[in-house]
Amino acid sequence: MILIGELARLLGVTSRTLRHYDQIGLFPPAQLHPDNGYRYYRPEQIALLERIVQLRRLDVPLEAIKRCVTEGLLDDAESFARFLHEHREALQGDLASRIRLLDELNRLIATVEKGSPMQGPTLKPVIVELPAFEVIGMSVLCEDPTPIPVLWQNFIVRSHEIVPKAYPQRAYGVGVPESAERFRYYASWGSEPGTPVPEGMERLVIPAQRYARFTHVGPAIAVVETYRQIWESLEPVWQLRHQLGPQFELHDERFKGPQHPLSEVDIHIPIA
Secondary structure: OEEHHHHHHHHOOOHHHHHHHHHOOOOOOOEEOOOOOOEEEOHHHHHHHHHHHHHHHOOOOHHHHHHHHHOOHHHOHHHHHHHHHHHHHHHHHHHHHHHHHHHHHHHHHHHHHHOHHHOOOOOOOEEEEEOOEEEEEEEEEEOOOOOHHHHHHHHHOOHHHOOOEOOOOOEEEEEEEOOOOOEEEEEEEEEOOOOOOOOOOEEEEEOOEEEEEEEEEOOHHHHHHHHHHHHHHOOOOOOOOEOOOOEEEEEOOOOOOOOOOOOEEEEEEEEO
């Protein structure tokens, strides 16, 4: 039999950790001395504790480890592999979230260090009158921008089905308000009148409209800051009145990819 202190040293954990594992029913000792309360473990328990310690290093929650032990998942390779795949997906999701937070933090640090919160807007509106035009694409009803990246991913793999496209070829991200809380977003290509609409897509006609055009320079994730400047300054600084209607982002040959620091996207806000 192995004393708790010896087992703790063997696996690189503390006796306090092993006592906690016992208290929550995860890894009880094989024997508890009736007089002094010493915890004793059998040698065959070492393998299980090694697996528990390994899973904790991988940030698997104790409750999840306990479920694995209780349900016998550790003894079934297929079930245990499925459990590990699920944990990997959870870690990947958390990592993506952390990366987004880190990007946002870096932008905030750069903004604060440049002192831009005390400065006026760096954007300049260009007023344009555009005729009506057509786009073909896929859409999703949104309450926030969360579904938009996935929509673009799904659309891009099928965009070759739109034939012919308008020339020059331009991609449009169009937001059409449907209520005070919701808007329909279109990932689309400019199309010629009469271009067949592929199955699962739809045609949208953007009416003739006067717009304030702003050019966002930088990665797509930073476009939030550009929109913030636009809406903070549209009326009080530039004396422009927003007109309810479709607004859109134009991606042309200046768009070098969503992560490229020199990508340019033209944002069009309808104005009266």
